[in-house]
Amino acid sequence: MAAISPQLADDLWQTATVLADAARAAILPHFRSAGLETESKGAAGFDPVTVADRAAERAMRDLLAVHRPQDGILGEEYGPQPGQSGLTWVLDPIDGTRGFMSGTPTWGVLIAVADESGARLGLIDQPFTGERFEGGLGRATWRSPHGAGPLAARAPRALDQATLFTTFPEIGSAAERAAFARVAQEVRLVRYGMDCYAYALLAAGQIDLVIEAGLHVYDVMAPIAVIEAAGGIVTNWQGGPAHEGGQVLAAANAEVHAAALARLNG
Template sequence: MIRIDSATAAELWSVAEEMAAAARRETLRHFRQGGLTAETKEADRFDPVTVADRAAETAMREVLARRRPQDAVLGEEFGATPGSSGLTWVLDPIDGTRGYLSGTPTWGVLIAVSDGDGPFLGLIDQPYVSERFMGGAGRAELSGPLGRHPLRTRPPRPLSEAILFTTFPEIGSSEERAAFDALAGNVRLTRYGMDCYAYALVAAGQIDLVVEAGLQAYDVQAPIAVISAAGGIVTDWHGRPAHEGGRILAAANSRIHEQALAILSRVG
């Protein structure tokens, strides 16, 4: 892992917040304005991308080109750009484009900084409600309409009292769906369709678990950093590092993570 001193951490946070502000402007320019159309990235299912996705990532990359040109970039819309510093900015300009198209405020802008060991700084920004969840490199903080507050995940409680979120009820393959259903059958409440906002709610101490499958690095690296800084844990369904994506289990604490893992890890 690259050692980050306090001055560098402050610079990285300054850049991340400037990028988030730039992405806010671009996403709000089109949100709920009517007439927004989307292309689909895949022929066999609707995987939308809009002008707002591309404009937001372009705006963030322009900030990086000016302030941190030595760093690499991995973005959902424009792929990978090499760097020389050993640090990579991992960007999802609109995580939850389906929600964005539908007018729900559950989408967000994801920004992470990663080294060879994974993400150590992350930001989840929800422009429409002006909430920004920040974690890592000396921060675990939420800023929003009610001011600034520390982020802290929920303390342990029985799985039978837990709240579980996922984005799609038809999660993953039939085998993965069966594992998710087995877990859902053991919790108090299961909710769907929250995109990256679900991970933010884990960090904020509102819910206990998020379970998903088929994710990419740009979907998870910011949530990993934010949740970890707030006291939670994010792994794959076998307890391994998850920063490259795949099957994701985000938990408020190690105890409920262990209980959920015992069910999900039955999948091969």
């Protein structure tokens, strides 16, 4: 993992803030609007994208061309753009488009900076509620219209006292659903349909676990950085790195992570 100087870290955070503000401005006029343009980009099944997704990513890419032209970009809507610096901006303009088009505030803007080792900086922004969660490069903070403070994941507790979130109850394959069920039947509370907001709440100390499958790189990079900065753990279902997506187990601490990992594999 290459060192990042304090000056570079400040520049990256300033740029991330500019991107998040621009994404908010591009997205909010379309949220809960009667004329929202939606189409499916999936060859099989419903994989929605909206005019807001594309406008937000375009706005962020245009700003990166000005502020950080030497960096690479990997975005959900417009794909990869190579860079020369060794750093890549990983952008998901609206994580949770199904929630967005349904009017729920569980979606968010995901912005990360990654290098060959994985996520170095992450930002989860919920434009409608005005909440922003930031982690990495010396920062672990949240702020909203109601206040601000440090991020800190929950202290250890028994699995039967834990709260587990996921987005889809029909998680992954039949085998993945069975593995998820082994954890879900032991925890105190399970909630569904949370999109990236689940990861933000884990970093904020509100819940204990997020378990998902079938994720992409742009779904996980920002949450990994935010949760790790808050003292949590994010791995795949085998306990290895999760920054390439796929199966993800996010946990507030090592103890609840180990308990959930054992049930997933057993």
